[in-house]
Amino acid sequence: MRKSVQKIFSEVAESYQLVNHVLTFGLDILWRKKAAREAVKASGSFWLDVCSGTGEMALNLSRLAEKGNKIVTVDFCQPMLAKTSEKKKAANISSILAEARHLPFPDETLDLITISFATRNINPSRERLKTHLKEFYRVLKPGGRFVNLETSQPFSKIIQRLFHIYVKVAVKPIGFLISGSKAGYSYLAFTIPRFLPPEEFSSVLHKAGFARVTHRSLFLGVSAIHTAIK
Numbered sequence: 198m199r200k201s202v203q204k205i206f207s208e209v210a211e212s213y214q215l216v217n218h219v220l221t222f223g224l225d226i227l228w229r230k231k232a233a234r235e236a237v238k239a240s241g242s243f244w245l246d247v248c249s250g251t252g253e254m255a256l257n258l259s260r261l262a263e264k265g266n267k268i269v270t271v272d273f274c275q276p277m278l279a280k281t282s283e284k285k286k287a288a289n290i291s292s293i294l295a296e297a298r299h300l301p302f303p304d305e306t307l308d309l310i311t312i313s314f315a316t317r318n319i320n321p322s323r324e325r326l327k328t329h330l331k332e333f334y335r336v337l338k339p340g341g342r343f344v345n346l347e348t349s350q351p352f353s354k355i356i357q358r359l360f361h362i363y364v365k366v367a368v369k370p371i372g373f374l375i376s377g378s379k380a381g382y383s384y385l386a387f388t389i390p391r392f393l394p395p396e397e398f399s400s401v402l403h404k405a406g407f408a409r410v411t412h413r414s415l416f417l418g419v420s421a422i423h424t425a426i427k
């Protein structure tokens with residue numbers, strides 16, 4: 198599973214951002230900005246964006262960061278990290294090739310962890326999701342902040358149904374047309390309808406040890422930002 202997910206993201210790295218913008222009508226840009234504004238309420242200066250892809254969230258964080266803050270991105274897909282390096286205008290971003298489940302940091306070292314549109318990928322089962330969240334918890338300092346931006350399940354059943362129909366009919370063909378990757382966008386279309394409703398994700402965060410878990414739904418609930426504190 199891990200290897201196939203790595204292969205999928207290597208395949209789509211080149212066109213990844215463009216497909217996101219097209220499929221969300223540009224809303225993903227606004228949602229990352231909102232999540233970044235939520236994230237920078239963290240105190241402290243050592244920040245991690247995990248499953249960082251092409252580095253969009255890290256760039257948003259770096260625009261809002263105070264001088265001297267250190268931002269690290271972690272991803273297990275080299276072509277995605279290469280995209281971050283290409284546009285790494287902000288000198289305070291560094292990147293590490295690593296697996297989200299085994300972060301290369303000692304206990305209690307980070308002030309903030311963000312993850313955007315990747316929690317679906319570390320959710321092959323509830324147990325595995327919890328294992329990843331516990332790893333994030335391990336490396337956060339007490340009082341550290343965790344901000345999660347992810348697709349979600351709209352509360353209204355009609356909107357949820359329409360959203361899932363959109364994912365089914367549009368994601369695969371449009372993703373394939375732009376990226377040339379069938380596997381990549383079949384995977385995306387598979388994971389979106391299966392991801393947890395916001396309350397259930399909050400409950401997993403609690404089980405992983407986090408406190409003060411809150412969420413904010415975006416665009417009728419098709420996405421959500423969760424915030425939690427260690």
Ligand SMILES: C[S@@+](CC[C@H](N)C(=O)[O-])C[C@H]1O[C@@H](n2cnc3c(N)ncnc32)[C@H](O)[C@@H]1O
Pocket residue numbers: 202203206247248249250251252253254271272273274277295296297298312313314315318319
């Ligand atoms: C859908 S992309 C999201 C990228 C970025 N966060 C964004 O907002 O666009 C998912 C990213 O997570 C990475 N990823 C998935 N599973 C991972 C894991 N177990 N460890 C590290 N990176 C992982 C993939 O390589 C990919 O770059």
